[in-house]
Amino acid sequence: MEKVSILHLITAAKNASPFDVNMAFDAGFDKIMPYTHVEMHEVAGLVQDAIFSRGPSGVKRESIFIGGRDIDVAMDMLSEAKKAMVPPFEVSVFADPSGAFTTAAGMMAKVEKHLAKNFGGDLSGRRVSVFGATGPVGGCAAVIAAKYGATVQMVSHRNIADAQAKADAYNARYGVNIIVVDGASDAAKIEVLKNTEIALCTAAAGVQVLSLGQMAQAKHLKVVADVNAVPPAGAEGVDVFADGTAIAGINAFGIGALAIGNVKYKTQHNLLKLMLDAEHKHYLDFLSAFEMARKSLLA
Structure with missing residues (x-):
């Protein structure tokens, strides 16, 4: 038996x-x-x-x-x-x-799918900014993106030294080159977004880190993914059910928490x-x- x-x-x-x-x-x-x-x-x-x-x-x-x-x-x-x-x-x-491992994987697989569908290509050569990157999902997503050829920056909301320590540890452990940038103010976030193609929102539940006004100034933005299922959305205008849905008022596509959760x-x-x-x-x-x-x- x-x-x-x-x-x-x-x-x-x-x-x-x-x-x-x-x-x-x-x-x-x-x-x-x-x-x-x-x-x-x-x-x-x-x-x-x-x-x-x-x-x-x-x-x-x-x-x-x-x-x-x-x-x-x-x-x-x-x-x-x-x-x-x-x-x-x-x-x-x-x-x-x-x-965290499967959530980050689900998010990045969805991002890659909608990049290919709407813009052609994959993560290689893309400019990725991770908001809430010191958490486990953000950290994993940052490493996945970097390992698959993206230029990745972790966006610090509070203590840039803590974010830098995380990035240094990831770089040493996984052989990547993640950098840290300041995102503690609205103006700083706008500067970050100006050179961002993919924005990943992985902050704590119920915390909005990106507004439509900020994203509207990001001329190169292509995909915004948000793992937050608790209102308000981490990225304004990205519904939890969004699965490559155009974000109103900007030229980017949104991926929401439930679409990511299904893949997770x-x-x-x-x-x-x-x-x-x-x-x-x-x-x-x-x-x-x-x-x-x-x-x-x-x-």
Whole structure:
């Protein structure tokens, strides 16, 4: 009889995310076991307890999901989990803290799709500005855009030193060249937008970072994407249902939170299902999520 499939959910946070638990069950896992308040030095031990306890046939029915809140911690845990494997005792590992990896992937896949549809080409060579970039979704989106050839700037709303520290860390870890610019005032945002083709709004829920008046002065603006589903919109004039919809009064197309969320959901679902593949092992991060999001838009 085939053994049940088990997803071991590891998080440094106080609680495992009910969203991730539901997604795992819907993807086909039989059992989900959460481990909370996990510290970095504990990851290898948890992984090896899991892989050595079921034998070669049972280990084929196990996977590990890494949640939490911090994208750097999640990436480090993914690395620790991978190093702890002892082939043939090896399982797939998928990191998606706070859903940030799959949300950023969904947003960037949608941006790429509407760039190609309305302007031709992809992210390569585009000028991207990320508003709210010090958060997990903004940080991942910035790195994805940079890795795929865009010129990326993180826009600081408060403390430019904090944003610069984030950018320096991303540049060192991922081999990119993200810069930081000031966006603390309306005038500063207008200056940022003057040379922006793609504006990504990833600030906290209910915070509007771009107005129609500001965007109207951005002559090169092509796409505005907003992950905020809580009124007011992060970008004025971008409805949550917008899916490449022309923004009134400006020459750009908007992508709203629910259009992005639909791709995020499909991406996470498909990556979880991928881990149920008994014959192949996968180590999945936000770049893996972006490739899966692209595929989901072709299906």
